[in-house]
Amino acid sequence: MSKLLDPKVLMAIKELSLSAKMTIDGFMSGINKSTVKGPGLEFSQYRSYQPGDDLRSLDWKMFARSDRYYIRESEVETNISIRLLIDASASMNHQDGNFSKIDYARYLAASLAYLGNLQGDAIGLYVFRSGGIFSMLAKQDFQHLARLFYQLEQIRPEGIFTRPIHYKELYGGVQKRELLIFITDLYEMNDEIFTLLDSLNTLRHEVVVFHLMSGNELELDFKGYTSFEDLETKETIQIDQDKARAAYRQKMDQYLEETRIKLLDRRIFYRLLRTDEPLDQALRDFLNQRNKLKI
Template sequence: MVKKNQYLSSEIISKLDNLHIIAKKVVEGFIVGLHKSPYHGFSVEFSDHRSYGPGDEVRHIDWKLWGKTNRFFVKRYEEETNLKAHIMIDQSGSMKYSSHSINKLEYSKMLAASLSYMLIKNQDSVGLYMFGDAIKKIISPRSTQSHLNTLISQMEQMRTSTKTNISKSIHQCAEKIHKKGLVILISDLMDDPKDVLMGLKHFLYKGHEVIIFHVLDPQEIDFNFKERIRFKDFESSNEILTDPRQLKRTYQKKFNEFIDFYKRHCGQNKIDYVSIRTDESLENALSDYLLKRKKLN
C-alpha cells in the first residue's frame, strides 16, 4: 500500500530542471510513502558498497568510508548485482505530443530516471536503449553510481526523432541482450500493435521478463477538444483541419480497441502492461514496477 505523496505530482516534479534531482526526489518520496516495502533496508547512500561480512578479504574494506561511518563496507562487483534490467525509451516523433506542461518523452525520461535510480540503489544493473525507427543509442547494464550518472546524462540529452518502428527496434534490442533479465519498455506504442506484439514475443522467446509502461497524454484518451482544430502528425508533418466533436465517437472506439488489444495479448503472454497518463503521479508506475520486482524474487 502506498500513501499518496503530493511531491510526486508530475506537474510539480517537472518544474525541477535536473533529471538526477527529479529521480532522487521521486524515489525517496515514494519509499517514504510505503507501508510495507519489498525494499526493506533500502539504502540511498552507498550504492557502490555493501556491508563487510564473513568471507570478505580485509584488503577490500573501504577505509575512507569506515572513517566517515565507523562501519565496514567493501566495494561491490558487477557479478554481485541481483538483476539486469534493460530500459527501452521511445523517442519517436509522436512522443513529442502534449496537451499540458509535460510531453510524453519528458514524462518517459522522468519515469526511466526514477526506475534507474531505484534499480541501482537496490544493487541491480541497468542498461538503456533509445529508439525511434531503430535503436539510436545503447548503454550496457552496470550497477554503479557513476553509471547512474551516465544514464541520466544521456536521458537529459534525448530529443524526439521523426519516424517510428517499434517492432524493428524491439527485435534489434532482443538480439543485443544475451542474458536473461527484465525488459522495461516505455512508449506510446504508436505503431502496428500486431508487429509490436511479435517483437515482444521475441523477448519472451529469449527468456526475458517484460513490463510495458504505455505512456499516453490525457487528450489521447479523453479526446475532449471543443472547437475546430488542426491536427498535425509529428512524424509525417501531415495536417488536417477538422471538427473533433464529429470524430470523437469513432476515435474513442478505435482507441479503446487499440488499448484492449495490448491488455488482452499482454495478459495472454504474461507481459505486465501498465497504461499511464502524463498527468498521473509517477508513484503509480513505481508501484507497478515493485509488484513486478516482487514476482521476480
C-alpha cells in the same frame, strides 16, 4: 544529481517501503536481492555432511566440539539486471499542456533506475530511435547511473519507431536474462513494436510495458483545434471534436482492451499510464504489480 530526479521524486522513492524485500517474491521468480545457499561471506546455517559435498566447506571446529561432520553454509546475494527501453520516435513529442510523453518517460526511467541502483541492481538502457538502437550495458555503480541519466536527457524523439531490421542488435553482447521495462506510446505503423516484443520474448527476458498516453488524446479534448497532424507521418486530418468524441472514446476503449489482451497473451505485464498521473503513484503501482508476478 541529475535534474531528472527532483526532491519530490526522491522523497517518493524514499517513502516506498518496497526496496529489496518487496521484490524478493516478485519478478524474476522473486529474486532481486535474494539469498542462495553457497560459499558466500555471511554465515547462514550448518547442515550435516552428505557424500559428494565439497570437503573445503567442512567446519572443523564444529567437528572438534561434536565429533560430527557439518557443512557451513553462507548466504550469497544475487541481483537482477534491469534494462530500460525508451521509445524515441516522433510521437513521443506529443504534449498535453507543457508536458510531453518523452518528459514523462525520462522521469519515470530515471526514477526506476535510481530505485534499482539503490537495491543493488545493474541498470542498462536501450533507446529506440529512427535508424537504429542506442545501447548501454547494464552495470551497478553511481558513475554508470550518472551516464545513464545523461543519455536520458539527450533523447530527442524524431522519425518513426526503429525498424525490425535493427532488432538484431538485441541478440548481441551479454546474453544474461534481464528485466526489460519498455516505456512507449505503442504508436506503430506496421506492427514493428509487437515484432520487437516477440523478439524479446524469444530471448526469454521478463518484459514490462508502460503504455504512455496523455489525457487529451484519451478524451479527444484538444480545445480549439480542428486540424490534426500525425507527428510521424505528417499526415493531417480535419475533425469536429464534439461530433466525433463519443465514437472516438468507444474506439479508444476497444483499442486499449485489445492491446492489453495481446500483451497478456504474450505473458507481458501491461500498464497504461496517463502522463498527468503523479510519477510516484506510477512507481508504486508498478512495484506492487511486479511483486505478484511469477515466471
